[in-house]
Amino acid sequence: MTTVLPSLASGLASVALAASDAVVSPADPRLVQVALVISVLLFVIGLIGFLTRRNMIMMFLCTELMLQAACIAFVTFGRMHMNASGQVFVIFILTVAAAEAALALGLVVLLYRKRETLSSEAWAELKE
Amino acid sequence: MTHLATLFPSLPSALAGDGDAHGTAHRAAEGAAAAATWIGGATAHPEYSWAGWILLLPLLSAVFCFLCGAFRVKNKLPALVTIAALGSAFGLVLTLYLKYDPTHASGPMTVHLFDWIRVVWGEKPGQSFVADWSLYIDGLTLFWMLFVTGLGTLIAIFASEYMESDVGGNYCRFFGAVGIFLFAMGSLVMGGNLALLYLGWEGVGVASYLLIGYYYGKPTAVAAAKKAFVMNRVGDLGLLVGIYLTWRHFGSIDYATIFKACSETIANGSHGGDWTKGLIPYFLMLGAFGKSAQIPLFTWLPDAMEGPTPVSALIHAATMVTAGVYLIARLYPLFLLHPHALHTVAWIGGLTAFLAATIGMMQYDMKRVFAYSTVSQLGYMFLGLGVGTTFGACYHVFTHAFFKALLFLASGAVMHGFAGQLDIRKISGLRNVPGFKIVAWTMLIGCLWLSALPFTAAFFSKDTILLVAMTDESHGNRILAWLGLLTALMTAYYTFRVWFRVCGGETAYQPGDEAHGHDDHGHDADHGHGHGHSHGHAADAHGFHPHAPRFAINGVLLLLAVGAILAGLPGLIEFLKMGPNWAAEMIAASSATIGVPNLTEGLAGGHAEHAHHATVLGMDGHTAMFLLSTVAGFGGIAIAAYYHLVRRRAAETLKQALLANPLIGWLPRALENKWYVDELYDALFRYPIVVFGGHVLAWIDRYILDGGIINGIARIPAWIGRLFQPLYNGLLQGYAITMVGGIGLILAWIVYVWMKGGI
Numbered sequence: 001m002t003t004v005l006p007s008l009a010s011g012l013a014s015v016a017l018a019a020s021d022a023v024v025s026p027a028d029p030r031l032v033q034v035a036l037v038i039s040v041l042l043f044v045i046g047l048i049g050f051l052t053r054r055n056m057i058m059m060f061l062c063t064e065l066m067l068q069a070a071c072i073a074f075v076t077f078g079r080m081h082m083n084a085s086g087q088v089f090v091i092f093i094l095t096v097a098a099a100e101a102a103l104a105l106g107l108v109v110l111l112y113r114k115r116e117t118l119s120s121e122a123w124a125e126l127k128e
Numbered sequence: 129m130t131h132l133a134t135l136f137p138s139l140p141s142a143l144a145g146d147g148d149a150h151g152t153a154h155r156a157a158e159g160a161a162a163a164a165t166w167i168g169g170a171t172a173h174p175e176y177s178w179a180g181w182i183l184l185l186p187l188l189s190a191v192f193c194f195l196c197g198a199f200r201v202k203n204k205l206p207a208l209v210t211i212a213a214l215g216s217a218f219g220l221v222l223t224l225y226l227k228y229d230p231t232h233a234s235g236p237m238t239v240h241l242f243d244w245i246r247v248v249w250g251e252k253p254g255q256s257f258v259a260d261w262s263l264y265i266d267g268l269t270l271f272w273m274l275f276v277t278g279l280g281t282l283i284a285i286f287a288s289e290y291m292e293s294d295v296g297g298n299y300c301r302f303f304g305a306v307g308i309f310l311f312a313m314g315s316l317v318m319g320g321n322l323a324l325l326y327l328g329w330e331g332v333g334v335a336s337y338l339l340i341g342y343y344y345g346k347p348t349a350v351a352a353a354k355k356a357f358v359m360n361r362v363g364d365l366g367l368l369v370g371i372y373l374t375w376r377h378f379g380s381i382d383y384a385t386i387f388k389a390c391s392e393t394i395a396n397g398s399h400g401g402d403w404t405k406g407l408i409p410y411f412l413m414l415g416a417f418g419k420s421a422q423i424p425l426f427t428w429l430p431d432a433m434e435g436p437t438p439v440s441a442l443i444h445a446a447t448m449v450t451a452g453v454y455l456i457a458r459l460y461p462l463f464l465l466h467p468h469a470l471h472t473v474a475w476i477g478g479l480t481a482f483l484a485a486t487i488g489m490m491q492y493d494m495k496r497v498f499a500y501s502t503v504s505q506l507g508y509m510f511l512g513l514g515v516g517t518t519f520g521a522c523y524h525v526f527t528h529a530f531f532k533a534l535l536f537l538a539s540g541a542v543m544h545g546f547a548g549q550l551d552i553r554k555i556s557g558l559r560n561v562p563g564f565k566i567v568a569w570t571m572l573i574g575c576l577w578l579s580a581l582p583f584t585a586a587f588f589s590k591d592t593i594l595l596v597a598m599t600d601e602s603h604g605n606r607i608l609a610w611l612g613l614l615t616a617l618m619t620a621y622y623t624f625r626v627w628f629r630v631c632g633g634e635t636a637y638q639p640g641d642e643a644h645g646h647d648d649h650g651h652d653a654d655h656g657h658g659h660g661h662s663h664g665h666a667a668d669a670h671g672f673h674p675h676a677p678r679f680a681i682n683g684v685l686l687l688l689a690v691g692a693i694l695a696g697l698p699g700l701i702e703f704l705k706m707g708p709n710w711a712a713e714m715i716a717a718s719s720a721t722i723g724v725p726n727l728t729e730g731l732a733g734g735h736a737e738h739a740h741h742a743t744v745l746g747m748d749g750h751t752a753m754f755l756l757s758t759v760a761g762f763g764g765i766a767i768a769a770y771y772h773l774v775r776r777r778a779a780e781t782l783k784q785a786l787l788a789n790p791l792i793g794w795l796p797r798a799l800e801n802k803w804y805v806d807e808l809y810d811a812l813f814r815y816p817i818v819v820f821g822g823h824v825l826a827w828i829d830r831y832i833l834d835g836g837i838i839n840g841i842a843r844i845p846a847w848i849g850r851l852f853q854p855l856y857n858g859l860l861q862g863y864a865i866t867m868v869g870g871i872g873l874i875l876a877w878i879v880y881v882w883m884k885g886g887i
Contacts, residue, residue: 047868051861059860124858 035076043069054119056108060101067097170236170264170384179224179263180241182217182273183314186280189213190307197300204295206303207288214284214310218277225270231713236266238320238384245323254379259323264383267717271522272317272454275529276447278691280310282684283446286537287438289680290544302342302436309335313447317454322371322381325455329367329419332448333360339439340432352431359428363418367455370411374462377405383458387719390461408462409469412455413476420452420506422480427805430487430499437540440495445502445536446529453509453525457518457720474514474597478608481507483803485618489625490799494539494550497626501578502532504615505590511612512593515605518720520592523699523711527585530692531577537688538571541681542630545674548640552626557635563676568631570685575627577692579620581761582754585692588699590616591757599749613760620764628773639672 046065053059071090078086108118115122193206228237241261248256263269284306291302312331319325341353371381378386416422421429432444443449456463456473463469481504488500505528512521542555545564549555559568580586594616598609677685702709715721747755771779787793798804855866 051864051868054861120860123860 032076032080035072035079039069039072039076041069042066042072054121056111056118056120057105059120060104060108064097064101067093170238170266171234173237173239176224176228176237176239176263176265177241179220179239179265179318180261182220182224182277182318183311185213185217185220186210186307186310186314188307190304190311193300193304193307197297197304200297201300202296204288204292204299206300207284207291210303210307211281211284211288213307214277214281217310217314218274218281221270221273221277224265225274228265228270230265230267230270230717231710233717236264236384236719239263239265240320254376256379257375257381259321259381261324262320262382263318264320265318266719267714268454268457268522268720269318269718271526271711271714271718272450273314275526276313276317277310279446279529279533279688280306280313280442282687282691283438283442283533283537285680286441286540286684287436289678290438290540291436298342302339305335305338305342306439306442309339309443309448313451316451320383322374322383325458326367326371329415329451330364332443332451333357333364333419336360336432336439336443336448339443340435342436342439343434346434349434352428352434356428356432359425360418363415363425366411366413366418367415370408370413370415373404373408373411377408383719386459387461387722390464391722406466406469409464409466410472412459412462413469413473416452416455416510417476418452419455420449420510421503422452422476422507422510423483426480426484426503427802427809429503430496430802433493433495433499437495437536437543440499441533441536441540444499445532449502449506450509450525450529453506453513453521456510456513457522457715457718460513460518460720461722463513470514470516472514473510474605474608477507477510477512477514478597478611479507480504481511481615482611482618483507485615485622486799487802488622489618490796492551492553494542494552494626494630495536497552497622498532498535498539501619501623502528504619505532505578508590508593508612508615511597511608515593515597515600515608517593517596519709519712519715520589520596522715522720523709524586524589524593526711527577527589527692527695530688530695531574531586534570534685534688534692535574535578537681537685538567538574541567541677541685543640544681545676546637546639547672547675549638550640552629554638555630556633556637558631558637560635561637561674561676564674566682566685567677570689571631572627573689573692575623577696578623579761579765580616580757581620581765582758583696583700583703585696585699587757587761588696588703591753592699594757595749595753598753613756616757616760617764620761621768622764624765624768625772628768629776632773633776637672637674639674 043066046062046069049062049065050059053062071093074086074089074093076086078084078089111123112118189210189212192209196206196209230236239262241263244261245257245259248258250256284303287302287306291299294302309332312328312335314328315324316328316332319328337353337357340356341350343349374386375381378389380386418425429444429449433440435444463473484500484503484507488497488504491497491500505524509521509524509528512518512524539550541564542558543550545567546555558564561568577584577586580590590612594609594612597605597612600606698710698712701707702712771782783796786796801807856863
């Protein structure tokens with residue numbers, strides 16, 4: 001946290017700088033830094049949520065968070081290389097994620113109907 | 129009678145043990161012009177490429193017949209097309225014979241049709257394998273093709289009426305298979321290399337299999353087809369190995385190349401190559417024995433009589449089974465590669481002739497008697513080849529083809545008329561049954577010819593063989609000749625046993641157990657016990673009317689009788705000193721003469737060799753043989769007449785007396801059971817395979833291969849899995865932590881390497 005916070009501070013500063021300045025270099029390392037830090041934070045939040053919660057819906061939402069963290073990283077690196085591929089990928093990911101969300105929530109509903117609970121511990125016998 | 133000696137065709141022993149070089153030198157000195165020129169290479173004659181139609185026509189007719197089957201043709205169209213195609217093929221062969229005239233041509237002719245197999249991997253001889261569709265045409269080829277296509281046409285005409293109860297899909301199938309057979313036989317005989325011979329060899333095997341198993345609803349027919357196929361595989365493997373060894377030693381499988389090399393070898397008197405060269409004749413011989421039903425592979429032919437009778441006549445009497453004789457005659461030079469090869473052929477042939485004749489005497493099924501007589505006559509042909517008279521052997525093939533086809537077709541007509549009845553104890557006095565006169569009397573001609581009575585065709589051909597064997601004192605050939613004479617006596621006996629039983633005596637008959645004239649003789653199992661009243665209430669002539677043969681059957685029988693008579697003409701012409709023997713000329717103009725001295729002696733008119741002829745019983749060989757075979761023929765007929773015409777009950781009494789005699793009672797039993805050869809083969813080959821394969825190998829498979837090795841390997845992953853199984857607790861978060869921990873470890877390692885400056 002000691003390294004993250006200063007970089008976050010400098011990143012926010014650079015955003016402010018960008019807002020004030022008319023011309024910002026597309027590959028400005030400060031911008032990239034800020035965006036990546038946000039991505040990492042999002043990912044870690046998702047990860048911790050996934051590991052600590054037992055509610056399947058919450059776990060699913062946490063995986064979605066991690067996915068969006070990856071999306072931010074994609075866009076950032078695309079911006080860094082002045083390449084649209086990152087954004088194209090993200091569009092794809094969003095599409096797939098929409099479908100996947102429908103599927104996953106459907107699954108959760110079915111699982112709930114079987115056990116009358118949303119806890120993932122109810123399905124521990126799948127270990128064999 | 130006194131100058132019979134000088135008239136008779138004289139063919140002294142070709143192969144005294146001291147080698148072939150001697151014989152060739154001898155012939156060279158004699159200057160037998162025709163034979164000498166034939167040793168030279170073949171000449172290509174592309175203008176004769178129309179001869180390819182001889183092969184193509186039967187193939188096209190087969191395709192047409194199968195198409196008829198596919199389109200459900202319900203009339204005799206397939207028969208008509210087949211007859212037309214085979215007749216045209218016969219016409220083409222005849223044209224080829226007249227145009228080419230092998231007896232006056234300067235050498236064998238090759239006709240290249242198209243390229244087929246060409247594998248070349250080097251420049252040197254032996255570094256290529258070339259087998260084109262080419263024809264090799266000489267006297268032997270045309271001699272064979274003339275009777276193959278001629279008889280094929282006649283028998284197709286016969287079958288068009290005989291098979292009429294099957295009109296429809298089966299009728300198409302039958303004629304399609306006949307077309308395939310004629311195509312394959314043509315390829316076998318006319319092909320210019322051993323690959324084509326092998327193709328034809330297997331093709332006739334397939335056709336034979338299809339036609340033996342024609343009545344596929346009958347278990348005995350299916351078993352017989354399978355037996356024929358399996359036993360022929362044994363022989364065919366020998367042929368295949370023989371062809372391979374031939375290619376290895378001569379660098380080619382083309383007849384022209386092989387014969388050229390052979391002639392040079394014989395002339396130089398040296399056999400190059402290693403010892404495997406001497407194996408070539410033995411392997412080829414095995415193939416010939418399989419196809420021509422000789423010891424030890426003869427048991428399939430009698431069973432092959434399960435097929436429709438026209439098939440028995442065409443394939444299993446007249447043409448296909450003579451392919452072995454053709455093989456040896458065609459590749460005669462190769463049989464000189466080992467000094468004892470031909471002696472082996474002679475002994476196998478002589479013994480087969482004798483053994484089959486003994487079995488034939490005790491069978492009650494008409495077709496089976498003739499089947500064993502076919503095996504026996506084929507034995508004579510091999511005896512002839514073995515003692516060096518290729519002419520005698522091939523001429524016997526020719527004459528035999530006619531009278532044996534006649535006999536089979538006559539017994540087929542009886543079956544056709546009497547609802548499948550073939551038991552000679554259940555039909556009598558056929559000559560007086562209305563509508564069967566032609567059948568009975570043409571059958572008599574066939575029987576007389578088979579008995580080789582004087583001045584019949586077989587008399588000239590068979591006695592040529594026996595004379596040569598008799599006058600050759602080496603390697604026990606004389607013993608074989610005496611055995612052959614004894615066989616001739618038995619032949620006359622069993623042949624006329626059939627005729628006197630079926631055609632002689634008072635008219636009485638029982639129909640067979642087939643409602644619609646199908647072939648059937650699957651009831652031979654109950655032949656062994658001498659009861660003649662088993663087939664129940666239909667045992668009188670009142671409820672059953674024989675179905676008299678009509679135009680096609682009678683016409684073909686008459687034509688074949690004429691053919692059988694004419695087949696003896698060449699021999700008769702020579703006998704009466706009116707000219708050379710046509711058959712001898714044909715065979716002389718072929719590869720069957722290479723290494724055979726004095727074959728053309730009769731042609732040259734010289735009888736200089738007579739001086740060293742052995743005497744037989746104090747007489748000149750010719751006179752003695754004439755008398756001996758006459759006595760044998762008439763003796764056999766007399767015995768048959770006594771037991772089966774004059775005093776039929778005496779035969780049964782004699783049999784009972786023999787069976788009751790403890791000393792020789794086993795003999796008639798053994799004969800009726802075909803010397804227990806089938807049982808012997810079962811014990812030697814089938815049961816060991818069944819026991820070994822069914823029990824020993826099955827145990828190894830179940831407990832060692834499956835149980836030990838395969839399942840053992842399969843257990844390894846299961847054990848490993850059980851080792852790590854506790855790691856899986858079933859909680860999603862547990863897995864996620866493991867995953868994150870793994871990623872963390874990987875990251876830590878990457879960072880560690882990075883820090884050290886590794887990346």
